Amino acid sequence: xxxxxGWGLILLVGILLFTRCEKDVPDPDNNxxxxxxxxxxxxxxxxxxxxxxxxxxxxxxxxxxxxxNPNTEPDPxxxxxxxxxxxxxxxxxxxxxxxxxxxxxxVSVSMGYSPAFGRFTNSDGIxxxxxxxxxxxxxxxSGLKRGDIIVSINGIDLDIDNYYDMFQLPLxxxxxxxxxxxxxxxxxxxxxxxxxxxxxxxxxxxxxIELSDTKIGYLVYVxxxxxxxxxxxxxxxxxxxxxxxxxxxxxxxxxxxxxxGDLTSxxxxxxxxxxxxxxxxxxxxxxxxxNDLYNDYFVQTQGSNSPNxxxxxxxxxHNINLxxxxxxxxxxxxxxxxxxxxxLYPYMDVIQVGENTYGKYAGAWIIPDIxxxxxxxxxxxxxxxxxxxxxxxxxxxxxxxxxxxxxxELIGALPFxxxxxxxxxxxxxxxxxxxxxxxxxxxxxxxxxxxRIDDEITRRKQNLYVIPDFxxxxxx
Numbered sequence: 001x002x003x004x005x006g007w008g009l010i011l012l013v014g015i016l017l018f019t020r021c022e023k024d025v026p027d028p029d030n031n032x033x034x035x036x037x038x039x040x041x042x043x044x045x046x047x048x049x050x051x052x053x054x055x056x057x058x059x060x061x062x063x064x065x066x067x068x069n070p071n072t073e074p075d076p077x078x079x080x081x082x083x084x085x086x087x088x089x090x091x092x093x094x095x096x097x098x099x100x101x102x103x104x105x106x107v108s109v110s111m112g113y114s115p116a117f118g119r120f121t122n123s124d125g126i127x128x129x130x131x132x133x134x135x136x137x138x139x140x141x142s143g144l145k146r147g148d149i150i151v152s153i154n155g156i157d158l159d160i161d162n163y164y165d166m167f168q169l170p171l172x173x174x175x176x177x178x179x180x181x182x183x184x185x186x187x188x189x190x191x192x193x194x195x196x197x198x199x200x201x202x203x204x205x206x207x208x209i210e211l212s213d214t215k216i217g218y219l220v221y222v223x224x225x226x227x228x229x230x231x232x233x234x235x236x237x238x239x240x241x242x243x244x245x246x247x248x249x250x251x252x253x254x255x256x257x258x259x260x261g262d263l264t265s266x267x268x269x270x271x272x273x274x275x276x277x278x279x280x281x282x283x284x285x286x287x288x289x290x291n292d293l294y295n296d297y298f299v300q301t302q303g304s305n306s307p308n309x310x311x312x313x314x315x316x317x318h319n320i321n322l323x324x325x326x327x328x329x330x331x332x333x334x335x336x337x338x339x340x341x342x343x344l345y346p347y348m349d350v351i352q353v354g355e356n357t358y359g360k361y362a363g364a365w366i367i368p369d370i371x372x373x374x375x376x377x378x379x380x381x382x383x384x385x386x387x388x389x390x391x392x393x394x395x396x397x398x399x400x401x402x403x404x405x406x407x408x409e410l411i412g413a414l415p416f417x418x419x420x421x422x423x424x425x426x427x428x429x430x431x432x433x434x435x436x437x438x439x440x441x442x443x444x445x446x447x448x449x450x451x452r453i454d455d456e457i458t459r460r461k462q463n464l465y466v467i468p469d470f471x472x473x474x475x476x
Contacts, residue, residue: 038074039071039072039073039074042375042376043073043074043076044070044071045375045376046076046376046378047070047071047073047076047079048070048071049369049376049378050070050076050079050080050083050093050378050380051064051070051083053367053380053382054080054083054380054382056293057291057294057365057367057382057384058083058085058091058291058382058383058384059085059290059291059362059382059383059384059385059386060085060088060291060383061291061293062291062292063085063086064083065082065083068082068083076093076095076378077093077095080093080380081093088383089459090360090362090364090383090459090462090463091364091380091381091382091383092381092459092460093378093379093380093381094378094379094381095377095378096377096379097368097369097377097378097379098377100366100379100381101366101379104225104262104366104465104467105225105227105228106199106200106201106202106223106225106227106228106232107197107198107199107200108197108198108200109170109195109196109197109198110137110195110198111137111138111139111144111193111195111198112133112134112137112138112139112140112198113130113131113132113133113134113137113139113140113144114130114131114132114133114222114257115128115129115130115131115150115167115455115457116128116129116130116131116332116410116452117163117167117452117453117455118450118451118452118453119160119450119451119453120183120184120450120451121451123183124159124160125151125157125158125159126158126159126160126163126453127149127150127151127158127177127184128149128150128151128158128163128167129147129148129149129150129410129411129413130144130145130146130147130148130149130150131146131222131256131257131410131413132146132204132220132222132257132416133145133146134198134199134200134204135204137196137198138193138194138195138196138198139193142191142192142193143191144174144191144193145415146413146414146415146416147410147411147412147413147414148176149176149177149178149179149184149411150174150175150176150177151175151176151177151184151186152174152175152186153166153167153169153172153173153174153175154166154169154172154173155173155175157186160453163453164455164456164457167457169195170194170195171192171193171194171195172192172193173190173191173192173193174190174191174192174193175187175189175190176189176190179411179412200222200223200225201227201232201235202221202222202223202224202225202232202236202258202261202265203219203220203221203232203235203236203239204220204221204222204416205218205219205220205254205416205417206218206219206220206239206242207417208242208243208246208248209417209419209428211428211432211437211438212432212437214249214250214431214432215246215247215248215249215250216248216249216250216251216252216428216431217243217246217248217250217251217252217320218251218252218254218417218424219239219251219252219253219254220254220416221236221253221254221255221258221269222257222258223258223259223260223261223461224258224260224261224262224263224265224266224269224336224337224340225261225262225265226262226264226265226268230264232265233264233265233268236265236268236269236272236318237268237272237316237317237318238318240272240318240319240320241318243320244318244320248320250322250324250325250326250431251273251320251322251325251326252325252326252327252328252424252427252428252431253269253273253325253326253327253328254327254328254416254424255327255328255329255333255337255340255341256328256329256330256332256333256354256408256423257330257332257333258332258333258334258336258337259332259333259334259335259337259358259458259461259462259463260334260335260336260337260339260360260461260462260463260464260465261335261336261461261463261464261465262336262464262465262466262467263311263336263339263363263464263465263466265336266336266337266339266340266343266464267285267311267313267314267343268314268316269340270285270313270340270343270344271285271313271314271315271316271319272316272318272319272320273319273320273322273325273344273348274313274319274322274344274347274348275321275322275323275347275348276319276321278313278347278348279313279314279315279316279319280315281313282312282313282315283312283313283346283347283390284310284311284312284313284389284390285311285312285313285343285389285390286310286311286339286342286343286387286388286389286390287309287310287311287387287388287389287390287392288308288309288310288311288363288385288386288387289309289385289386289387289388290308290384290385291384294308294384295309322348323348323349324348324349324350324351325344325348325349325350325351326351326352326353326427326430326431327341327350327351327352327353327354328353328354328423328424328427329352329353329354329355329356329357329400329402330354330355330357330408331355331356331357331358331399331452332358332452332458333354333357333358334357334358334359334360334462335358335360335362335363335462335463335464336463336464336465337357338357338358338359338360338361338396338399338400339361339363339387339464341357341400342388342389342393342394342396342400343389343390345389345391345393346389346390346391351403351404351427351430352400352401352402352403352404353402353403353404353406353423353426353427353430354402354404354405354406354407354408354423354426355402355405355406355407355408356398356399356400356401356402357396357399357400358399358462359396359397359398359399359400360462360463360464361386361387361388361394361395361396361397362383362385362386362387362464363383363384363385363386363387363463363464363465363466364381364382364383364384364463364464364465364466365380365381365382365384365465365466365467366379366380366381366465366466366467367379367380367381367382381460381463381465384466387464403430404426404427404430406422406423406426407422408422408423409422409423411450419438419439420439420441422441425438425439425441
């Protein structure tokens with residue numbers, strides 16, 4: 001039996017394709033009025049594979065519709081979406097599993113910046129605000145920076161119908177906008193970029209801030225990715241070694257633009273931050289709840305403390321043994337970020353600064369075709385479990401509420417680590433109790449509210465991902 005990344009979360013998902021509930025797969029003979037002649041056998045295979053997987057692993061599998069015939073839908077993606085439980089906007093499917101896994105490892109072909117798509121309520125125009133830029137990416141080399149506003153691409157103004165496709169073009173020139181009294185005005189400033197393979201190390205920025213004889217570690221972590229062979233966790237370990245060597249007194253973790261990611265990375269960061277007693281004592285980090293089929297199987301075969309049901313703090317040589325930690329958050333802080341925060345609640349003071357988080361307490365498995373060789377390149381990412389911390393805290397659909405409420409000012413955002421960044425400044429005031437050595441914010445400027453577009457790029461990242469192994473079938 002294999003273990004996932006050494007964390008003890010044993011995932012037995014060979015069960016996916018070896019057990020078929022025949023009642024869940026409609027008989028095409030019962031759909032005589034539907035012409036299936038134009039649907040290839042390959043598409044039918046994929047659709048039936050989707051149905052088999054969802055019938056077994058999907059958290060809401062009991063609500064799958066019975067009247068959808070996998071042999072009569074020509075588009076697997078549309079078929080998949082028809083199966084989803086009402087309100088499930090996080091399960092998704094791709095026809096390129098290899099690309100999905102590359103992106104999961106932090107490698108993608110892109111410009112190398114994180115977009116926030118927005119618009120004003122009195123306008124149909126869309127604009128992009130740059131949340132951060134990945135070092136040594138095309139965007140970085142072109143001079144794009146955090147807080148920049150993009151209003152057009154290749155001379156075409158962005159709107160609700162074109163913004164998503166325009167952003168994903170492999171070559172483009174952007175035109176910048178600037179904030180004016182009644183909105184955003186186009187400027188004459190432009191720059192060009194060509195997409196290339198970009199590696200995202202989630203550590204966008206880190207430093208040690210020294211104020212009033214206090215050393216404060218500051219880490220900007222933008223996605224939970226372990227990387228190939230754990231390379232990004234290794235990088236994270238080095239940062240914590242640096243913090244330990246400097247003897248930091250407090251830690252601020254900036255998760256404002258972190259939508260989630262893989263469980264292994266989140267558990268690693270939790271075990272680096274937590275009190276050493278929780279890590280060495282292998283205390284409960286989170287508990288998982290699956291559908292009835294999986295819950296019963298794990299309890300019956302492995303007991304109620306199955307590592308599939310209970311995740312303990314993993315051992316970590318880079319632990320800095322803190323008794324409190326500060327997190328910077330926004331409405332974009334989701335899933336694996338929230339997993340990290342609530343997992344630490346029972347063991348230390350967790351102080352939250354910023355805005356309510358997104359409010360997502362479910363996770364997904366990344367599932368390919370496990371035939372050898374695979375018969376297709378589709379991949380499923382269905383919601384499979386909910387999670388709760390050691391005290392049972394879960395169902396925070398309204399998000400996690402800050403101890404210190406302050407809105408993030410993305411329009412005109414300052415560089416990471418700038419002490420005049422309102423959210424970071426507020427956290428520093430909390431750490432040092434309004435110490436006079438902290439630069440005081442100027443009179444608050446009027447914040448520019450805008451409607452953030454719930455785009456597909458961000459939604460797919462807002463997850464807690466696990467890659468399961470496939471060695472065992474429940475049917476065996």
